[in-house]
Amino acid sequence: MSARTGPIVHLKPGRDKSLRRWHPWVFSGAIARVEGTPNAGDTVTVTASNGTPMGMGAYSPHSQIRARLWTFDPYQEIDAAFFAAQVEAAVARRGAPDEGGPWARRLINAENDGLPGLIVDRYGDQLVAQVLSAGCERWKEEIADALLAATGCAGLYERSDAEVRIKEGLPVRAGHWRGREAPEVVEFHENGVRLLVDVRHGHKTGFYLDQRAARARVGQLAAGRDMLNCFAYTGGFGLAALAGGAARVTHLESSAGALEMAARHAELNGFEASRWTSVEADAFTRLRQWHQEERTFDLIVLDPPKFIESRQHLPRGCRGYKDINMQALKLLRPGGLLVTFSCSGLLEADLFQKIVADAALDAGRNLQLVDRLQQSDDHPVLMSFPEGAYLKGLVCRVE
Numbered sequence: 001m002s003a004r005t006g007p008i009v010h011l012k013p014g015r016d017k018s019l020r021r022w023h024p025w026v027f028s029g030a031i032a033r034v035e036g037t038p039n040a041g042d043t044v045t046v047t048a049s050n051g052t053p054m055g056m057g058a059y060s061p062h063s064q065i066r067a068r069l070w071t072f073d074p075y076q077e078i079d080a081a082f083f084a085a086q087v088e089a090a091v092a093r094r095g096a097p098d099e100g101g102p103w104a105r106r107l108i109n110a111e112n113d114g115l116p117g118l119i120v121d122r123y124g125d126q127l128v129a130q131v132l133s134a135g136c137e138r139w140k141e142e143i144a145d146a147l148l149a150a151t152g153c154a155g156l157y158e159r160s161d162a163e164v165r166i167k168e169g170l171p172v173r174a175g176h177w178r179g180r181e182a183p184e185v186v187e188f189h190e191n192g193v194r195l196l197v198d199v200r201h202g203h204k205t206g207f208y209l210d211q212r213a214a215r216a217r218v219g220q221l222a223a224g225r226d227m228l229n230c231f232a233y234t235g236g237f238g239l240a241a242l243a244g245g246a247a248r249v250t251h252l253e254s255s256a257g258a259l260e261m262a263a264r265h266a267e268l269n270g271f272e273a274s275r276w277t278s279v280e281a282d283a284f285t286r287l288r289q290w291h292q293e294e295r296t297f298d299l300i301v302l303d304p305p306k307f308i309e310s311r312q313h314l315p316r317g318c319r320g321y322k323d324i325n326m327q328a329l330k331l332l333r334p335g336g337l338l339v340t341f342s343c344s345g346l347l348e349a350d351l352f353q354k355i356v357a358d359a360a361l362d363a364g365r366n367l368q369l370v371d372r373l374q375q376s377d378d379h380p381v382l383m384s385f386p387e388g389a390y391l392k393g394l395v396c397r398v399e
């Protein structure tokens with residue numbers, strides 16, 4: 001074995017514990033000293049305080065997460081071949097789903113697929129990537145080569161316009177990256193529903209693929225029900241419900257653009273206009289108003305945006321979850337179903353369940369937990385990286 005060259009990150013005594021458990025992050029406070037002068041994204045060897053090499057990672061001088069490990073093999077070369085192998089393995093794990101037409105899946109789920117800071121979603125033959133770490137930024141052209149080679153997709157669009165880039169000291173960026181220009185919308189099928197995604201203007205990479213399994217579940221629960229699809233975005237859960245035989249769907253959403261797409265989706269799938277309606281409003285105020293007007297539903301899906309962005313937002317976010325769940329419960333007819341989610345990684349599943357239980361108490365409704373839901377299987381969670389499990393859902397029935 002050749003002598004080690006290149007920069008070395010030396011950890012403080014006792015601060016190698018998380019790496020021994022294969023957790024891929026090195027926080028700035030765990031570092032005793034840095035040998036050499038690595039630039040952002042450069043490969044560093046991370047060593048324990050006794051000099052034992054622990055693995056190879058990417059250096060990120062501007063982030064509290066000062067290094068993210070590519071591998072726990074300290075003798076692994078980090079080069080184009082490494083990224084080609086990681087990308088190919090992640091793509092192969094998803095297989096070729098049978099959706100009876102063009103399909104969409106998350107192909108690379110960042111840390112959970114061994115590529116910290118890289119998100120790649122596939123919609124039909126269009127790829128959309130978010131490059132969120134200094135390490136992935138450093139290797140981005142090699143990664144793009146690998147993505148196109150492993151998938152045979154026609155085009156790659158970049159949506160690195162996420163705020164976490166700022167913490168990494170990287171500029172916010174979005175635009176065409178490789179291959180064919182992305183069309184205005186890309187069509188794909190999900191659980192038999194035809195969907196469109198606008199990869200330029202949609203949220204994140206354009207669509208919330210993490211809820212695919214939950215949308216299928218809601219489709220099974222919806223027959224004959226009068227449904228409220230609260231925080232509807234482009235209609236996902238409501239379309240699944242209509243396909244599953246819901247009597248009527250009301251999409252409630254604050255973004256007019258998202259609701260326009262929901263209308264386009266209903267037409268594309270041939271759902272009669274009499275079966276659905278859209279309401280552009282703030283959910284918190286509109287649910288209160290409906291309660292006063294004694295408006296009721298027998299299935300409510302609550303899929304709000306992330307209320308808890310950092311630890312300091314935890315108390316306020318918890319109050320938000322409690323409030324919205326309480327307001328929803330007040331609108332449910334006896335025997336009605338509440339399917340409620342939190343995508344805040346900082347809110348643990350147990351606490352979320354307690355919040356919903358408290359909301360039921362305050363709403364004066366007896367609530368049964370029927371099922372638990374989580375992110376779809378193309379968003380796997382690396383067991384040594386519990387941060388990967390962010391989405392939790394509860395299916396509940398009210399008396």
Ligand code: SAH
Nearest residue numbers: 208231232233236253254255282283303305
């Ligand atoms: N259920 C959707 C994803 C929802 S994402 C799906 O399956 O595709 C959360 C949505 O809530 C976003 O579309 C956002 O525009 C909307 N939103 C955020 N705050 C809101 C508010 N106060 N009232 C209504 N909608 C809101």
